[in-house]
Amino acid sequence: MTKKLDATVFHNGFLNSFDFVLTDCDGVLWNRNEAIPGAKETINALQDMGKTVIFVTNNSSKSRYEYHRKCEVLGFKSSVDRIFPTSYCVAVYLKSIDFKKKVYVLGSSGIAGELHSAGIPFLPVGPDPMPETEYWYNWVAKELKLDSEVGAVVVGFDQHVSYPKLVKTVSYLKDPNCVYIATNIDEQFQTDLKHLVIPGTGAFIRAVEAVSGRTPIVLGKPAKFLYDCIKYQYPDLDPSKGIIIGDRLSTDILLGRSTGLRTLLVLTGVSDLNEVERCSNSNCENKQMMVPDYYLPSLADLGRLMGVIQ
Numbered sequence: 001m002t003k004k005l006d007a008t009v010f011h012n013g014f015l016n017s018f019d020f021v022l023t024d025c026d027g028v029l030w031n032r033n034e035a036i037p038g039a040k041e042t043i044n045a046l047q048d049m050g051k052t053v054i055f056v057t058n059n060s061s062k063s064r065y066e067y068h069r070k071c072e073v074l075g076f077k078s079s080v081d082r083i084f085p086t087s088y089c090v091a092v093y094l095k096s097i098d099f100k101k102k103v104y105v106l107g108s109s110g111i112a113g114e115l116h117s118a119g120i121p122f123l124p125v126g127p128d129p130m131p132e133t134e135y136w137y138n139w140v141a142k143e144l145k146l147d148s149e150v151g152a153v154v155v156g157f158d159q160h161v162s163y164p165k166l167v168k169t170v171s172y173l174k175d176p177n178c179v180y181i182a183t184n185i186d187e188q189f190q191t192d193l194k195h196l197v198i199p200g201t202g203a204f205i206r207a208v209e210a211v212s213g214r215t216p217i218v219l220g221k222p223a224k225f226l227y228d229c230i231k232y233q234y235p236d237l238d239p240s241k242g243i244i245i246g247d248r249l250s251t252d253i254l255l256g257r258s259t260g261l262r263t264l265l266v267l268t269g270v271s272d273l274n275e276v277e278r279c280s281n282s283n284c285e286n287k288q289m290m291v292p293d294y295y296l297p298s299l300a301d302l303g304r305l306m307g308v309i310q
């Protein structure tokens with residue numbers, strides 16, 4: 001059963017119960033390019049008191065270096081080696097399988113940046129629109145060429161998703177030996193644009209699966225690969241002395257529960273207490289695994305308990 005992290009719980013040894021923190025980014029530290037009030041004071045204070053703070057995000061739109069820059073601009077103390085976006089996980093995974101061919105990316109420049117840093121060749125990333133004047137078949141038949149050196153397809157969030165890109169993605173995946181990786185399966189982004197629904201990477205994965213029949217190797221939360229990347233870099237981390245702070249039950253909290261971390265849900269992003277109650281009352285074990293140990297309205301409330309925010 002989830003508990004509010006109140007003063008009683010907090011003053012009963014909460015801070016001494018963990019040495020490291022995995023903090024989610026979107027919906028916990030910031031929403032898009034706006035820092036969530038009180039988040040930086042809290043995260044920086046945890047680091048000042050000696051906690052190892054590791055930044056984890058399913059958002060593959062930026063490389064580690066770009067996220068480090070974002071942290072600097074928004075005032076979060078960080079270092080590149082403590083930032084784990086799924087864009088970085090893509091390069092780590094391909095290196096781990098000794099991948100030697102070329103990558104086709106339906107995704108953003110963050111993935112391209114990490115592939116470049118890892119020395120893994122890839123086809124250009126960016127807009128690939130269907131020309132307005134052409135009848136699609138004539139253009140696809142005449143202009144759309146596949147690169148025979150491609151041996152892997154990576155699907156991440158791509159704001160320039162297009163018909164040509166989808167044709168290329170599912171055509172490369174006709175080859176069963178073509179490695180198929182997804183950064184995450186989050187179906188949608190949560191935004192303050194309540195009149196709109198904003199598709200995320202999971203929407204592209206479903207479309208590709210409908211046509212190709214292929215299911216991807218998923219690297220982002222709640223899959224363990226992202227956590228395995230962290231453990232590989234920080235082998236001494238003891239999950240019993242760790243806590244994950246997230247805003248999404250189906251990714252952050254589920255990863256925490258499945259890796260033995262304690263879990264703190266903040267209500268500044270995707271999930272709310274109604275969803276927590278539905279998961280608590282569910283007979284489905286997977287849903288039960290999404291119930292956080294603790295919750296708070298926001299990270300600022302932890303900062304207030306710590307006395308670093310008035």
Ligand SMILES: C[C@H](OP(=O)(O)O)C(=O)O
Pocket residue numbers: 024025026027056057058059186189190200248
């Ligand atoms: C995709 C993004 O990832 P996060 O930083 O929350 O893992 C989100 O859930 O909005």
Ligand SMILES: [Mg+2]
Pocket residue numbers: 024025026027028246247248269
């Ligand atoms: Mg989030």
